[in-house]
Amino acid sequence: xxxxxxxxxxxxxxxxxxxxxxxxxxxxxxxxxxxxxxxxxxxxxxxxxxxxxxxxxxxxxxxxxxxxxxxxxxxxxxxxxxxxxxxxxxxxxxxxxxxxxxxxxxxxxxxxxxxxxxxxxxxxxxxxxxxxxxxxxxxxxxxxxxxxxxxxxxxxxxxxxxxxxxxxxxxxxxxxxxxxxxxxxxxxxxxxxxxxxxxxxxxxxxxxxxxxxxxxxxxxxxxxxxxxxxxxxxxxxxxxxxxxxxxxxxxxxxxxxxxxxxxxxxxxxxxxxxxxxxxxxxxxxxxxxxxxxxxxxxxxxxxxxxxxxxxxxxxxxxxxxx
Amino acid sequence: xxxxxxxxxxxxxxxxxxxxxxxxxxxxxxxxxxxxxxxxxxxxxxxxxxxxxxxxxxxxxxxxxxxxxxxxxxxxxxxxxxxxxxxxxxxxxxxxxxxxxxxxxxxxxxxxxxxxxxxxxxxxxxxxxxxxxxxxxxxxxxxxxxxxxxxxxxxxxxxxxxxxxxxxxxxxxxxxxxxxxxxxxxxxxxxxxxxxxxxxxxxxxxxxxxxxxxxxxxxxxxxxxxxxxxxxxxxxxxxxxxxxxxxxxxxxxxxxxxxxxxxxxxxxxxxxxxxxxxxxxxxxxxxxxxxxxxxxxxxxxxxxxxxxxxxxxxxxxxxxxxxxxxxxxxxxxxxxxxxxxxxxxxxxxxxxxxxxxxxxxxxxxxxxxxxxxxxxxxxxxxxxxxxxxxxxxxxxxxxxxxxxxxxxxxxxxxxxxxxxxxxxxxxxxxxxxxxxxxxxxxxxxxxxxxxxxxxxxxxxxxxxxxxxxxxxxxxxxxxxxxxxxxxxxxxxx
Numbered sequence: 001x002x003x004x005x006x007x008x009x010x011x012x013x014x015x016x017x018x019x020x021x022x023x024x025x026x027x028x029x030x031x032x033x034x035x036x037x038x039x040x041x042x043x044x045x046x047x048x049x050x051x052x053x054x055x056x057x058x059x060x061x062x063x064x065x066x067x068x069x070x071x072x073x074x075x076x077x078x079x080x081x082x083x084x085x086x087x088x089x090x091x092x093x094x095x096x097x098x099x100x101x102x103x104x105x106x107x108x109x110x111x112x113x114x115x116x117x118x119x120x121x122x123x124x125x126x127x128x129x130x131x132x133x134x135x136x137x138x139x140x141x142x143x144x145x146x147x148x149x150x151x152x153x154x155x156x157x158x159x160x161x162x163x164x165x166x167x168x169x170x171x172x173x174x175x176x177x178x179x180x181x182x183x184x185x186x187x188x189x190x191x192x193x194x195x196x197x198x199x200x201x202x203x204x205x206x207x208x209x210x211x212x213x214x215x216x217x218x219x220x221x222x223x224x225x226x227x228x229x230x231x232x233x234x235x236x237x238x239x240x241x242x243x244x245x246x247x248x249x250x251x252x253x254x255x256x257x258x259x260x261x262x263x264x265x266x267x268x269x270x271x272x273x274x275x276x277x278x279x280x281x282x283x284x285x286x287x288x289x290x291x292x293x294x295x296x297x298x299x300x301x302x303x304x305x306x307x308x309x310x311x312x313x314x315x316x317x318x319x320x321x322x
Numbered sequence: 323x324x325x326x327x328x329x330x331x332x333x334x335x336x337x338x339x340x341x342x343x344x345x346x347x348x349x350x351x352x353x354x355x356x357x358x359x360x361x362x363x364x365x366x367x368x369x370x371x372x373x374x375x376x377x378x379x380x381x382x383x384x385x386x387x388x389x390x391x392x393x394x395x396x397x398x399x400x401x402x403x404x405x406x407x408x409x410x411x412x413x414x415x416x417x418x419x420x421x422x423x424x425x426x427x428x429x430x431x432x433x434x435x436x437x438x439x440x441x442x443x444x445x446x447x448x449x450x451x452x453x454x455x456x457x458x459x460x461x462x463x464x465x466x467x468x469x470x471x472x473x474x475x476x477x478x479x480x481x482x483x484x485x486x487x488x489x490x491x492x493x494x495x496x497x498x499x500x501x502x503x504x505x506x507x508x509x510x511x512x513x514x515x516x517x518x519x520x521x522x523x524x525x526x527x528x529x530x531x532x533x534x535x536x537x538x539x540x541x542x543x544x545x546x547x548x549x550x551x552x553x554x555x556x557x558x559x560x561x562x563x564x565x566x567x568x569x570x571x572x573x574x575x576x577x578x579x580x581x582x583x584x585x586x587x588x589x590x591x592x593x594x595x596x597x598x599x600x601x602x603x604x605x606x607x608x609x610x611x612x613x614x615x616x617x618x619x620x621x622x623x624x625x626x627x628x629x630x631x632x633x634x635x636x637x638x639x640x641x642x643x644x645x646x647x648x649x650x651x652x653x654x655x656x657x658x659x660x661x662x663x664x665x666x667x668x669x670x671x672x673x674x675x676x677x678x679x680x681x682x683x684x685x686x687x688x689x690x691x692x693x694x695x696x697x698x699x700x701x702x703x704x705x706x707x708x709x710x711x712x713x714x715x716x717x718x719x720x721x722x723x724x725x726x727x728x729x730x731x732x733x734x735x736x737x738x739x740x741x742x743x744x745x746x747x748x749x750x751x752x753x754x755x756x757x758x759x760x761x762x763x764x765x766x767x768x769x770x771x772x773x774x775x776x777x778x779x780x781x782x783x784x785x786x787x788x789x790x791x792x793x794x795x796x797x798x799x800x801x802x803x804x805x806x807x808x809x810x811x812x813x814x815x
Contacts, residue, residue, distance in 0.1 A: 043363065043648065043652075044363060044364050044367035044368075044652070045363060045366060045367030045370060045651070045652030045655055045656075046651075046652070046655070047655070049367065050370075050655050050659070053371060054659075070729055071728065071729065072728055072729045072730055073523070073728050074522070074523025074524075074526065074728060074730075075504070075505065075519060075520070075521075075522030075523035076505055076510065076522060078519045078522050079519050079520065079522065079523065079728070079730050079732070082519045083729060083730070154776070154777055159510075160505060160506060160507055160508055160509060160510035161509060161510025161511075162510070165510075180776060181776075182465075182773050182776050182777060183507065183508055183773075184589075184773070185507065185589075185769065186588065186589075186651070188588040188638075188644045188645050188646075188651060189588050189589045191588075191644050192460070192461055192463075192588045192589075192638070192642075192644050193464055193465070195461050195642065195644075196461030196462055196463070196464055197461075198464030198465065198777060199777070207658075210663050210665070211643035211663040211664050211665020211666070211667065211668070212642070212643060212665050212666070214663065214665060214667060215665050215666040215667045217642070217665070217666055283659055286658050286659060286661055287658060321510075
């Protein structure tokens with residue numbers, strides 16, 4: 001009697017488990033759905049947080065699923081990666097990735113093969129700037145001075161051993177016009193330092209310093225991109241000067257590598273539509289991101305990532321970090 | 323200038339929604355400030371999407387109001403439960419909670435509120451009339467000056483606390499040592515992380531202070547065994563009398579000036595402002611040993627400083643487009659979405675907006691008095707419950723709050739460890755203020771020292787002989803000598 005009771009309970013449990021499993025198999029068809037969390041390593045209200053919210057709006061109206069940014073900040077992005085990797089690998093969680101993940105991979109702190117690239121959405125470009133009263137009002141003068149006096153001028157960057165430092169390291173090894181790196185914690189500190197004359201040169205993306213450029217508080221010297229910025233037609237690219245330094249900060253999303261590749265394709269097709277939405281276009285323009293951003297899908301993004309890993313590994317080696 | 327004000331005022335009167343926004347924002351801000359784990363930054367970040375449907379002016383008023391409210395809000399829970407709701411309020415707990423334990427919770431809250439409002443109004447006034455020149459002046463602060471400022475804060479360690487100077491120094495040095503955990507600020511190398519992903523971010527400040535204040539307090543109360551008896555009774559929050567205010571006028575003015583100035587520096591924020599003005603209040607006090615035991619000036623100094631830092635941090639934002647704090651950095655992001663590019667031209671191109679913000683912040687500080695008083699009364703009712711209910715509730719709230727901060731379980735572990743540390747320190751008579759000052763100032767001192775040395779090609783004399791740096795360092799050294807001299811002269815008891 002007691003045994004049949006047990007059997008029945010087990011059967012009931014099995015049945016319950018069966019019904020519980022049913023919705024999971026159903027998700028394959030109506031993926032994505034519900035609210036999908038997007039882990040990122042920056043603070044709430046920061047650029048990446050706003051990016052997820054901005055693209056999330058058209059994403060929701062297209063797919064019905066909403067993107068919820070989850071900020072796991074600090075620790076050079078490692079805690080964010082740990083958080084993401086602990087989640088179920090069914091594609092229900094996304095991770096916002098950028099150069100930081102490539103750097104962490106090159107340093108052996110994370111393994112990028114656990115990430116399945118979905119789409120690279122934004123691609124930014126940075127510039128070197130000096131104060132209006134600087135002795136070096138164009139890049140040729142700056143390079144000429146630095147070649148004779150390597151390390152004489154100080155370059156302010158944001159973050160220690162982050163993207164900015166990689167770009168500066170690449171600049172130093174490529175050009176031989178060596179700048180001394182001064183890492184600041186926040187970009188606002190670096191900007192205040194160049195305006196106050198404490199450092200000689202500032203590296204920053206175009207968007208955050210637009211106000212200072214329009215009021216002639218800063219003078220742009222060189223842009224790191226394949227082409228000149230339409231708004232700054234007189235500023236040469238590093239490539240034009242004969243130096244192959246085109247690294248740019250980019251933002252993309254990835255899902256776990258064990259998720260089905262169809263899911264990445266599905267997400268990509270939604271992003272393809274979302275980046276054309278007016279609301280997103282507007283935000284992209286206001287951040288000065290419209291010039292270089294070009295959406296690329298899972299395969300192209302994978303290739304891009306592999307190339308980035310090579311570049312950053314080279315830079316890190318030249319800096320003696322690995 | 324007057325025209326700017328009248329235009330902005332006319333605009334605001336023509337759109338009453340802006341006043342409704344400020345009222346809502348201040349209440350929202352107080353709530354976010356008072357709950358551990360929900361900080362002003364989160365409060366502002368959550369509201370940014372809602373500003374899209376409004377004009378930029380209303381949007382900015384909303385965010386500014388939250389910023390004002392949240393900076394005060396943290397002190398409510400700091401005073402009543404020894405649980406700083408926001409990092410800016412950590413310093414307030416040092417004297418606020420001891421005063422509350424003496425049965426004067428209402429007085430402590432009233433003091434905090436009045437000091438906050440005074441600081442906030444003074445900071446806003448400076449913002450209104452002197453933003454462009456002050457923003458330029460703030461630019462003269464480079465890494466060497468930040469270093470001197472941090473040293474100035476650290477040297478007060480020797481004079482804080484009623485116990486022995488040796489113990490204060492040990493606690494202070496422990497704080498400085500703990501501040502070195504995490505990624506190296508210049509090279510990005512891991513230090514003392516022992517392979518832990520959590521420690522990569524260093525000893526996060528909020529989990530550490532919640533542990534050292536709130537957790538340690540709960541442990542202490544249970545170890546004393548008087549969990550039944552209600553200690554803090556009959557909280558009737560009242561604003562301090564005019565005569566009490568006049569006695570503290572120098573402290574209030576000094577702290578508000580420090581708060582505004584420190585707030586305007588992009589490298590440091592309201593938390594640093596609160597601790598530096600606390601240190602200065604100790605240094606200038608006739609009775610420095612009373613600090614930490616419920617000294618009124620120990621509440622007035624940090625509260626007026628952190629609220630004046632709100633106005634201060636708007637100075638570089640509005641005048642130069644450089645955010646003066648983490649919260650204003652989030653606000654800047656919100657402005658950009660509205661198509662406003664903060665920069666030196668904003669003061670002329672968006673004059674209505676800038677002047678509306680001035681008026682709105684003024685208004686928000688006055689509203690804070692009204693709603694702060696109410697909020698404090700509601701919160702104080704919790705004290706009528708037996709501690710057997712309140713204690714565990716504090717533990718649960720702190721754990722969820724600390725987790726929610728960065729969505730990181732590791733932070734909960736840091737909080738628990740620091741709860742034990744705080745409990746131990748008290749057991750053996752070590753003051754906690756120096757430890758926390760070390761934790762706050764340590765990272766600033768280290769980072770700016772190394773940046774400064776890089777800037778001067780490792781020429782120490784070049785670095786410390788810069789005018790502001792030299793003055794601040796000399797002042798620190800003199801006060802240190804004076805402090806030890808006083809200690810030496812003191813009759814042995």
